[in-house]
C-alpha cells in the first residue's frame with residue numbers, strides 16, 4: 001500500500017488549547033500549503049475543519065478556509081472504529097490569497113493561527129454530540145449499533161442512525177433529558193491517546209468512554225441547555241440533531 005514517508009506534527013493533540021504555532025513550509029501545491037506542524041484540526045470524524053491564517057515572515061497573511069488529512073495509513077485497532085493515522089495536513093488557501101503562494105518555498109518559517117471562536121464552537125458542539133449519543137445509548141441502544149454518520153458543525157451537531165423502529169417523540173424527550181443531565185452535573189471531560197497509536201484517541205465523561213479523535217471542551221457545563229430534534233430520513237433512517245443556544249464559548253483559555 002502507498003505510504004508517505006513524511007507526516008505533519010499534529011500539535012492539536014499535544015495541547016488542545018493551542019491556537020497558534022510556528023512551523024516550516026514543507027510544500028505548497030495548487031491552492032494548498034503543507035507544513036511540518038500545525039494547530040489546525042483537519043476535517044475528520046464528522047467534525048468540520050478549523051479555519052485560520054498562515055503568517056509569512058514578510059508580513060503577508062494567507063487565509064486558509066479548510067484543512068484536510070491526506071495520505072494517512074489505515075490501521076486496525078481492536079475495539080476501535082476504522083481509523084487513519086499519520087499522514088499530512090493540507091491547509092486549503094482562500095481563493096483570493098492563492099497568488100501569495102508563489103512567494104513561499106520549502107523551509108520557510110511561518111506562524112499558523114486558527115480562528116479560536118470557531119474552534120471553541122466546534123469543540124463544544126462535538127462534546128454535546130457525545131452527550132446526545134449517550135442519551136441514545138440508554139434509550140435506544142439498537143440505534144447506536146448502527147450509526148450511519150455524523151456531522152459536527154460550529155452551531156449544531158447531528159447523528160444519523162439506522163433503525164427498524166422509528167424514534168418516538170417521547171424517546172427524543174428522554175434522550176434530551178439525559179443529555180441535559182450531563183450538562184447540569186458540570187461533569188469533567190477527559191481525552192487521552194491509545195497506548196500504541198497517538199492518533200487513536202478516547203473521550204471520557206462520567207466513566208463513559210467513546211473512541212474519538214476530535215476536539216472537545218473539558219467540562220459539560222458551558223454547553224448550556226441542549227435542544228434535540230428528530231427528523232425522519234426515510235425508511236429505517238433517523239436523524240437526531242442537537243443545538244445549544246445558551247452555550248458559552250470560552251475563547252479565553254488559549255495560549256498567547
Ligand SMILES: [Zn+2]
Pocket residue numbers: 126127130203212213214215216
Ligand atoms: Zn469526540
